Amino acid sequence: MKQYIINTIIITLALLISACSTSSKLTKSTAYKGVYTEKPTTVLLMPPINKSTNVEAKDYFHATLNVPIVNSGYYVIPPFLSMAILKQESAYDSELFVDAPLNTFREVFGADVALFTIIHKWDKSAIGATVTVKIEYILKSTTTNEVLFSRIGDIIYNASVDTNIGGLAGILADLAASAINTAATKYVDLAKSCNAHTFRDLPAGKYHPNYEKDSEHMAGHKNFRVRLP
Amino acid sequence: MKHVFTISIVIILLTGCATPTSLYTWSNYSTLAHNYLKNSDEVSTTKLFDGYDEVINNQKGTRSAVPPGIYADYAFLLLERGEVERAREMLNKEITLYPESKVFIEHILKMIEE
Numbered sequence: 001m002k003q004y005i006i007n008t009i010i011i012t013l014a015l016l017i018s019a020c021s022t023s024s025k026l027t028k029s030t031a032y033k034g035v036y037t038e039k040p041t042t043v044l045l046m047p048p049i050n051k052s053t054n055v056e057a058k059d060y061f062h063a064t065l066n067v068p069i070v071n072s073g074y075y076v077i078p079p080f081l082s083m084a085i086l087k088q089e090s091a092y093d094s095e096l097f098v099d100a101p102l103n104t105f106r107e108v109f110g111a112d113v114a115l116f117t118i119i120h121k122w123d124k125s126a127i128g129a130t131v132t133v134k135i136e137y138i139l140k141s142t143t144t145n146e147v148l149f150s151r152i153g154d155i156i157y158n159a160s161v162d163t164n165i166g167g168l169a170g171i172l173a174d175l176a177a178s179a180i181n182t183a184a185t186k187y188v189d190l191a192k193s194c195n196a197h198t199f200r201d202l203p204a205g206k207y208h209p210n211y212e213k214d215s216e217h218m219a220g221h222k223n224f225r226v227r228l229p
Numbered sequence: 230m231k232h233v234f235t236i237s238i239v240i241i242l243l244t245g246c247a248t249p250t251s252l253y254t255w256s257n258y259s260t261l262a263h264n265y266l267k268n269s270d271e272v273s274t275t276k277l278f279d280g281y282d283e284v285i286n287n288q289k290g291t292r293s294a295v296p297p298g299i300y301a302d303y304a305f306l307l308l309e310r311g312e313v314e315r316a317r318e319m320l321n322k323e324i325t326l327y328p329e330s331k332v333f334i335e336h337i338l339k340m341i342e343e
Contacts, residue, residue, distance in 0.1 A: 042329045063263035070296050071251050075329045078301035079262075081337060110332025188263045207252060207292060 023218035028203050031219035034148035035203045036212075038141055040112035042075045044082060044105050046094040052122035052133075060191040061117055061135075067192070068199040069115070073208025077109050085109075098138070106142035113139050113148060124159075131157045131190055137198050151198050154225040157190045193228040253290035256283040274306060281306075297327050301334060313341060 029036050045065050050058040062083075066076040085108070086092045097105075098116050105111045121134035132155070139149040201220040204210035261280040265273040281303045285295050304319035320334050 059263060059266050063266050064259045066298060067255055067259060070298070071253060073252065075297045075327050077330070077333055078298035078305065078323070080265075080302045081298075081305045082333070084305065085336075108333070108336065110329060184263065184267070185260055188260050192259055207297075209291075 024221045026219045027215065028201075028217050028219045029215035031222070032149050032203055034141060034144075034146050035139075036215055038112065038143065038146075038148060039206075040074070040139075040141065040148065041206050042077065042110055042112045043069055043139070044077045044109050044111035044114045044142075045069075045079055046097065046114050046116050047083065047086065047092055048117040048119055049094050049098070050119045052119045054122040054124075056187070057119045057122040057133075060187045061119060061195070064188060064191040064195055065115065065117065068195045069202070069205075072199055072202045073205030073211055074202075075205075075207075077111060082109060098140075102140060102142040102145055111142050113141055115139050129158065129160045131159050131187075133157060133190070133194060135194055135198075139202075149202060150222065151201065151220070152223050153194060153198055154223075155194050155197070156227045157193060158227065158229065159186050159190065190228075197224075197226060197228060250291050252292045253294070253296040254284070254288060255296070256280060256287070258284055274309070278303070278306060295326060297330070298323075300326065301330065301337075304337075308341070317341065 024031065045062070048058045048061045048065075062079070066079050070076050083092075089108070091097065094116055097114070098118075102114050105114050116138040118136040118138070119133070120136060121132065123132045125131070134152070134154050136152040137150060138147055140147055204212075204214050258280050261273070261277045265277040267273075281299055284299055285303075288295060290296070300319045301323040304316040304323070307313075307316035307319065317338065320338055323330050324334050
């Protein structure tokens with residue numbers, strides 16, 4: 001019996017370590033040094049750059065980027081208001097700015113950093129059960145133009161699994177009330193999962209209890225491959 | 230005894246990588262935001278208003294505060310409907326709650342005046 005318990009504990013620990021082991025060999029303060037030195041608080045979401053063949057992909061990501069960054073403790077410039085102003089100022093095409101000086105965005109929006117999102121690939125499998133997404137996130141300083149955080153993910157998303165937290169009743173209520181189609185709900189969930197997985201690695205912002213306490217935590221890999229959910 | 234022990238281990242495994250409770254709760258905001266982004270019609274606008282009301286009035290996050298951007302984007306929808314006074318109120322709430330929004334929101338307030 002004693003041997004059984006010891007064996008179980010060893011196996012459990014091994015499983016726990018492997019289950020959570022998605023980190024690189026770098027601490028966050030090394031991988032994302034600029035975040036700790038510049039201490040950005042305010043993030044401007046640039047409209048995603050869509051290089052995939054799915055024209056809808058841009059909206060799925062644009063609508064879902066603010067939540068994980070806000071949940072990490074940052075102030076995100078209101079996405080709809082900023083989108084309207086970016087359009088008005090003819091700055092809606094993010095591709096023009098990804099390699100350009102960003103100081104204007106500090107002056108107009110008060111943004112410390114701008115987030116560029118590049119959707120490289122969005123491919124549905126023949127039967128639609130899985131979607132393969134390649135997506136890159138680049139957080140650039142509006143002061144120094146340095147890249148403070150960047151990750152590229154190859155994500156295989158199982159679209160047949162329902163991840164909606166509101167549950168079936170919530171989905172049905174939404175469907176009845178606003179004719180949101182199930183495919184859209186599913187792909188919003190996909191974008192949410194990709195964003196959440198990537199920004200889980202972002203050092204905590206000033207509204208988060210881990211702010212300035214996570215510098216020695218291990219960072220995830222810059223290039224990652226994952227199956228979600 | 231063996232079963233109890235094994236079950237406990239499975240529970241530990243399942244909870245081992247769980248993320249901590251979130252700073253804010255969002256209800257189904259993302260779905261409604263996407264629907265508005267795509268359609269921008271009366272139905273999607275009304276639903277997004279409801280979504281914002283839910284986030285503001287039924288906030289269960291650990292900060293017990295309305296998340297950044299919610300009051301200001303609420304104001305954006307009000308401006309689209311021509312409800313300038315209410316929009317101004319909401320924009321000022323955003324500045325009070327999040328002073329780092331001041332540069333941008335004051336820019337919007339000036340645009341409203343013009």
